[in-house]
Amino acid sequence: MGTVEPQVATDAQTQVTDGFQLVIDAFKLNGIDTIYGLPGIPITDLTRRAQAAGLRVLSFRHEQSAGYAASIAGFLTQKPGICLTVSAPGFLNGLNALAHATTNCFPMILVSGSSEREIVDLQQGDYEEMDQLAIARPLAKAAFRVLHAEDIGVGVARAIRAAVSGRPGGVYLDLPAKLFAQGIDATAGKNSLIRVVDPAPRQIPAPDAVKRALDLLKNAKKPLIVLGKGAAYAQADAEIRSLIEKTGIPYLPMSMAKGLLPDAHEQCASAARSYVLPGADVVMLIGARLNWLLSHGKGKTWGGKGHKDWGAQKFVQVDISPQEADSNVRIDAPVVGDIGSCVSAMLAGIGGSWPRPPADWLNAINERKSANVAKMAETLAKNPSPMNFHSALAVVRDIVKANPDAMFVNEGANALDFTRSIVDMYKPRKRIDVGTWGVMGIGMGYCVAAAVVTKQPVIAIEGDSAFGFSGMELETVCRYNLPVCIVVMNNNGVYKGTDVDPTGRDPAPTVFVKGARYDKLIEAFGGVGVHATTPAELRKGMEEALRLRRPTLINAVIDETAGTESGRITSLNPSARKK
């Protein structure tokens, strides 16, 4: 519908602006320069006019990918990522990403066009009728609707503040079709816009909270720091590194906090995780929740007797959300504030001298680390045929080491778990993955946003099942000619390719077409396809992709028996537990 109208209609006396233009102007005024979306009624002209006005408008093949792209752009930039969709079905396709952003604490705004309020509210059957605001609300940190052009400035400002202030999250902004064409006086329109001042205000921690935390840490015999993706989001990299190095406390990075300090750092305790969690007496969480990913802070992982029993450790929790403390176990010293301010306050409290943690704790950790690293090195050195996760990931590990600035996307089950533990990260915010939900489908959306936001090459390690959730976005990657190298870890299915239907009628629910050639898919769009059956072929393909910066998909053939059910989280799978 409509045509490009870079210039708004004017009559002889008055300059008139309209809803389309005011949305664009409000975005630009607030430094929003990219929209991830998919056009159609009523937002087609919004995408055209935004592009004509100089915004980058990245058009996807499915709104879910656009939404995931927006969410991770928010994580990487601390600015809300914008996802733009049409009404009902497009909105619903984007909703998964909105919920994902809220769950992962990423700032994002889902902007959806919607149908006519009067018709929707009387349920009279409008084109794509749906009460979108009501449906979005429980999944979003906040949800707003704008009915009048003169309120667009306030609507966009509120959405931005809600997305990035405090604990970041997903925000829904409902823009009914009628709004876009509304004309108002251009001067009045301009005056109605708001440049948001200090959208994510610093939150300074209370001095006594900082002191309480430092006292606890100072007296610890076996201290540990856990860094979460909130710490990565906060972009307080130098302060965090300084805190860790000045205190000498061993640390564990959660998945997306890997690289905040290089994984090869001598204080990194990743290779001794199962020793340090139950062993530590004081644990400081920085931007990490005690959710399922940390076994809720209790049970055997933490030295508790049964799965509900608490261990003996005390916790310090640094978080911007005052409600997070005590969510699962007692937090002895909550420090509420933004991580930059909290860590700076701690550094000031520490001053010049801090006792190093007792040597027997550090030595015991180092012993475990060395033993586990040596064991892993042995496994990685093997070259079995067919290739397995380890021999393939030994290559990926080398390539990432040689290209530490490359962005790194990862999803799957075994393809996720093995990669996370084998491939070291060297710089902050390079690793982006399935996040808090362990969701499949973030892959290609994350690749597009990572390439666009950082201008760095992107490496994506994808399970063959995981890849399928967003595979059509290969066309998007090729259309924008992004330097993305996708490696599909092809083990013929979900977890493994070996299941059979006991009745003999159909393929088993977990298996796919055997020997599928995912590399051929990208060739359809002009990208480079590589079929790799050995580590040497994989290495050559990846090196070439990074050198040429061309969209590349490598079909890495992995032993179909190599994976385990549910990867590392078999214990959460009810049927597997019975076996």
Ligand code: ADP
């Ligand atoms: P992970 O999955 O890596 O363990 P989580 O997503 O569970 O991390 O935790 C991230 C935490 O970081 C959330 O509790 C969130 O409130 C917090 N957070 C996010 N941004 C900031 C910030 N700038 N300052 C302080 N805390 C933050």
Ligand code: TZD
């Ligand atoms: N649907 C969504 C949206 N998210 C999910 N996490 C799942 C389904 C369930 N699921 C997992 O948790 S991992 C996975 C699914 C379907 C795929 C695992 O297969 P893969 O990885 O090929 O990606 P491996 O290497 O074969 O284990």
Ligand code: MG
């Ligand atoms: Mg698989």
